[in-house]
Amino acid sequence: MNTVTNPVIALVLPCYNEEQILPLTARKLASELQRLVDSGLVSAQSKIVFVDDGSCDSTWSLIEQLSAGDSVFAGIKLARNYGHQYALYAGLMETEADALISLDADLQDDVAVIEKMVTSFRAGSEIVYGVRNNRESDTRFKRYTAAAHYWLLSKMGIETVPDHADFRLMSRRAVNFLGEYREANLYLRGIVPLLGLRSDKVYFSRGVRLAGESKYPFRRMLSLSLQGLTSFSIVPLRIISVLGMIVFFIALGLGGWALAATLFGPGTVPGWASTVIPIYLLGGLQLLAIGVAGEYVGKTFIESKGRPLYQVEERLGVERAD
Template structure:
């Protein structure tokens, strides 16, 4: 049976055996029983093309409700490079990435989805760019096999986000990327709850580069990012890295003030020039009241989003809860580097740690 680590990791020490760099793969998984084994086989085949490195495969089971965990346990039993971070419940894609990075020990850390939309062979190109000196390598989508609606909304969103923030967030990139050890350790210091990992990575600086690839269709199963989750992630990205919505309220206020002044001028003109029809102003009155009411509700909603983020941060609750870490790595079982239980994510083992990328 797989051995379960029980001690909390105190620090990250890159492991090198005979001069071979260790590359860690962070692999969030949620209800992927139909495709996870095929993904693992594809990844192993790709890694066989780079035998000069050693690898660890950190699968994060994000509270899967199907047979995913049993398959992952079997994978760990047959591949000593694999370890499983098993969440106590579903915490979401961004938290799963966070937990995987907290657990990863490699000289380089690669984050990718397990639905084969991110081709494993492309990760080798990320490694090549890292060897050439890049500290963060983004996998940028040249094309993507999605619906027209998803392609159009994603295209518009990334450009809106980039134009409204001070952070240079790469266009058309998800969470598929490589970070070297220094960048990964820096990212582990970012512990906000409303997480937009790709924005955090872009904000850190370091030497960044891109690798272009064609994103494939899902191998099996359904997307774990329906419209509701995509909208939530988009809001997290916009409110987490931009005050543009707050600035929009101010601009909207000036616009409403200008329209109100025009309305006042119109009402006074009608009173003077057409006094016989002033009683018929009920329609305008209703339009103005409804318009102002809508503007006020929109403004309160934007303010509420920022206040809600502050409320969540003040609570100081763990980002995630780990039920167990499963591995055949005897060093981990002995307590060298494993993490288990709750974490507040400050890098000292109180981790907070998590769906499918948009």
Template sequence: MQRQNVAPQCIPLDIRSDLDISIDIIVPIYNEAEVIPLLLTRLDEVFSPENMRRHHLQQARYLFVDDGSRDDSAALLKELGGRQNPMQLIVFTRNFGHQAAISAGIAFSDADVTAIIDADLQDPPELLLDMVALWRRGAETVYGQRATRQGSPVKKFCYAVFYRLYRFLSSVEVPLDSGDFGLMGRPVVGALNMLPERLRFGRGLRAWVGYDTARLEYHRPERAQGETKYTFRKLYHLATEGIASMSIMPLRLSQLAALVLFVLSLAMLAAGFPGWLSDRSWMLPVMLFTNSIVLFGLYVLGSYLGRMYLEVKGRPTFIVREVVSREPR
């Protein structure tokens, strides 16, 4: 076994219950100036000195990753951050995407446990302490599973379809209705940082690396303030990237469709297909059907080819313009 494939060792279960640990909270930021004051207040309430002592947390650090925001998000964090707990602000040179921001936070994290939470407060920060408790019971990965969620019926339907399709196509077992909200031990973070790919789908890779997992169900509310940054276009790209990154099943389905068409063609010839030439009403639906299969195969192939093209170029997942640290005043 090569040395670079060895992740950090797990903390023994028998000493976890009363062990004083550190936690990093990764928060991707993109044009979230409206919600940042409330977000910092909620985080400080969760990781108050009383809660820190009660849950045996020696340090809680906020890792904010500014993904090329065009508003005052970075300036607000520089001004308000570090009031009660340490803060580190990682600022990108431009917008590299939500998954890139998560990857940057994971790369910068060095705590005993690392949490990921969205800035819009749809993932309640209060649940992070429950996740720490599940980690102490032996789980190296704790993921939040949405029992219910607020939002438009169309988006809720699309999310439900995607997660079930993604689970069906994935080569590893992935939890349903689970986003990036969760907590990971140091071995999981180390394993993720060892992975070489640059186009990353965090929730899929979190399942791929293995380790013991635990589920925490919760009810996902509406955004606290501001507007969602995930348009249908971005959600579509996220879904296709997630499937292409974790499964080759679509390629196999294309192969199966080609084989089925070939068998059908032989069956039609054996059934006296030449005699049908006098009636051409069948030609249009057959051509539409076969062309649809061909175009589907090209679509699937293009998704994987485009991903290979981007990976082969070897460009970094993100570029950091500056890193700002703030300590409690």
């Protein structure tokens, strides 16, 4: 069991152009946090930390107003737009608390589940995953693609929590462990399960976005899936080797067929076999191999630069974690 009986928690929310939903999010989270304080589950020093990921609208101005009006609100302004995973990582690394709960600013994560997360943390869990119990609010296309995403990652040997995004509680120790992962190609949903600490799951129904636009359209979801796949597994490279052998034997068989047709059958068009078979079989495989290998080479190139994962321009009401 955790020794902290009255933990200081921090709700960490990456924000990118969330001016429409931010006031409502702030009110709802402040109300929920106060309820937890009144019930004695968390310390009155707990905070709500908004991480502005280089927004182009008035998101940061709203965060400044919230911070000035109530000390429960804090803000971290990144120097530019780094992306959701990096903004979330920055919020976790820059915030001091006994436990940190990451969630989206669009209110689709059920904030009522926070109480269950804290209760599990106080019972000894270092990581508590928020897992969707259904996908009824998603379109049929998104349900199928999500299922395909988790299935593919599992087949590639990547440890993930199905139907879990980034709604989770992490203890201070878990966040410190996470800080030792300095890889530039961040995929937190794959890294956190690798920490090896005691974990738990709580289930919730994801709501609909009340205002603003989704920051994860299909293109970005596909990019995130590719990031997770190529950052945690070399299986795609091995698949290329297997495909190479398969294509070799197919080409060998077609070559035998062309020879048999020439010797014992009506024959084939002169030059057809030697031209068409290599072009269509080997050409496609080579393009595939170059593309997949290039993805890994590109990631190696990015990692070798050693650039900072994020840079903080301004802090409001939050102390940097050691």
